[in-house]
Amino acid sequence: MSNKHRFLRQAAAALALACCTVGAAVAATTITITIVNGNAPNVGFNDPTPAQPVGGNSGRTLGAQRLIAFQHAADIWARTITSPVPVRVAASFEPLACNAGGAVLGSAGAVEVFSDFPRAPKADTWYPGALASKLAGKDMATPGEAHIRARFNSRLGLFPDCLPGSPFYLGLDRQAGEQIDLVAVLLHELAHGLGFQNFTDEGTGEFFYGTPSIWDHFLVDIRNNKAWVNMKDEERRLSAIGGATLSWNGERVYKAAARILSPEPQLLISGMAAGRAGGKHPVGDASFGPPLGQNAVTGELMPLIDQANGSGLACTPLSPANAMAVRGNIALVDRGACPFVTKARILQNAGARGMVVMENTGDPVSPLGGSDPAVRIPAVRIDKATGEQLKTAMYRRSRTSSGVIASLGVDPDKLAGTDWVRRVRMYSPEEYSPGSSVSHYSVDTRPNQLMEPSINPGLAHDVIPPHDLTFPLLQDIGW
Template sequence: MKRLLAIAALLVSSACWPAATITIVNGDPAGIGFNDPTPVAPVGGNTGTTLGAQRLNAFQAAASKWGATLDSSVLIRVLATWDALPCTDTAAVLGSAGALEVFADFPGAPQAHAWFGKAETNKLLGLDADPATPDVRARFNVNLGQPGCFTGSPFYLGLDNQHGANTDLVTVLLHEFAHGLGFQTYTDDQSGELLAGLPSIWDYFLLDTSTGKVWKDMNNAERAASAVKSGKLVWSGVRVTNAASAVLQAGTPVLTILSPPAVAGVIQVGTAAFGPPLGTPGLTGEVMPVIDTPPDLGLACAPLSVVNALAVKGKIALVDRGLCTFVVKVRNVQNAGAIGVIVVDNVAAAPPPGLGGSDTRIVISAVRITLEDGAALKQAIAARTRMHSGLFANLGVNLALRAGTDVLGRVLMYAPRPNQPGSSVSHYDTSATPNQLMEPAINADLKHEGQPPFDLTYPLLKDIGW
């Protein structure tokens, strides 16, 4: 049996539930974090009368939820502290958690040559693989709500999810505990380097649809490249795929290229805050570029020339981002007779953000696509005539696609470009609707749930062996 060791435990307080026993290991010094004696009033079902007690109650509520969900005869120990994590008034690290040790090739492992987190290893072994070391390490931001750190907006410590404008601590805990239970890869998503030469169990299910390879079969460079392929990195586990049809909303906004065959397929889009929203069956038309700025750019920041206006009239206009606002571009091509707009980004980033702005005069739909996808479309129409490109597309909501899946119903994983260390690969994609617990950011509408019909966290844990 192989293992990698991190750090040891401190003080213990525990709580038990039917399916698993989860213990919160209090690693805070006197007067700090869980031991903070500041008096507080009970809130949202949290009956603690000190700040420290309320924090511990929230931790135990999240532990109770996962304890009732999981199946393990072995104590699960979470070493937790409240620390000064990076924070400003506009951005903050709320918390983090992960496995303290990982193990491979142990008796009963469902997959040989793969790392498993300690809590899952213990469950599969039926005993604690290292009684001297807790299973999960968790850190949370002790300064949230203090001056300079989301000033005036601390964690909501109630247990009822009625957090208002504040951040719900129980939701954040459910998210971070899931990472510690195995919702993560132990492979470096920036370099692609395997941990001690072995893939994580995660890497057996992480599929790059552009190459047809799962991560465990790639080399380091291939994994690093795959980690930034937004819309092309999916989870291939059958439990998640099967559950997605009950959890995720049918229909997602996309650009569907119908012809020519060389570029046909579905392209991710960012939708516009102005103009009519995309619908079903959507808008189908021929795509024609605006060319008004050397070299070969179409910024559409001024009324279109006669030649450009004739080219885009009755068609979907392809324009480039830059120099002026999105509403100016769209209004100019609308005035020239275009029926829709595709804005090509001018920076290499993915997924494509939405189009901001407001203009009640705009009556045609617009979307943004990535620089990479735009380059592919431009290459496909390089040999066009003055009036026709032969590139036909549909702008609309594809009801055959669930929000957050690919065309085969596999759930998309978060693979932004550029890479976001700590977020990339080990989360679901932000296109999932309704919002999922394991997206890279905590959304205000999340429920205290990790299972279908609300959420896809537990199905993934089942895929990896829980």
């Protein structure tokens, strides 16, 4: 098929948690992004529910504010990418999967993928429709088809069975607070549609209709430095669930990472009682409290025990014995039962110098969320295996001393979210997560990146360096 182009339709990839005309006239340095409103009257973008202007969004109805936010996100992308072919986005707000504890915010992806088209950089390789059109210099889409299909959750935060109390924030000013910033979600999903997604089945390792995608040329397994395009199906399947084993081997992302990412946070364990727990341990840092730095906060590590099963939750004021144990030390507590900021405040009030939260599942470490300006001690999360190892090391402690020294700081020689040669890692959890695995950056990039599998608070509405690594990856694949 090297002498003619071919195409196939591709289902949109979902952003799972817990994801009209826009632009100026076509020119060499701009792109037109057309939003095709797919909602019926009185729903979604056409919802007539009255709304007050918020954060620079002047819409007077819920539907109008949604459309203005979408236009704002599309404008950001229109100022960033170039193409002689306008991009069409079929978009709608509609009910998506959700419950009281979590929700799908939205989903988006390429409607069609193409290979072996005129001027394709790589033969026998799938490219998303919008990118294929740019590279070919003509619209490759089936007449009447959009390049991108995008859906967003119309019920989010508005009903008791759909993440109540956490609706989309429709302002344009990044002041979402505890709400979910719709503009950030829109930027994320539009990136998927432009090509920040793999078309290979990560669950089986099978290429889409036997052909690799452009993504597979850049995705590399850290353990053997082997690209996905050169692997067999089973190798790819296992690589997708390796846990911190995949990296992006693209020049644009590699160069930009040094400008954007911060040193990797770490927990350094030492002391006469440390035993096998000694050494460096990866951590998830906190969105609250002071940031970790090269001047590490150091102290003896002491476990908190306030539950009958021997765990410590720190959700209520500490007993005198526990307060004495953590005073002037770094406290080890278990995850659960109350917010992380609550635990930190209680430990801080008891005189602890820092907090280490032990995960209660086998998941990789991830950040500690929350916001509280009153918290002044550093906090990190460690995985369950590390926590159990530390508890074993502290088994013969006294009431005020464990002989295990903990230092909360950063590794100046390693960038957060990168492998040993500073390639940015991709999301490869130990259990396959459809719609999230592989087609996102790792959750431990710092500062948080737009294209992590979950939308983090405080994201800049930006897709380029020096704030963000989204556009450099799209440049690597051809944008």
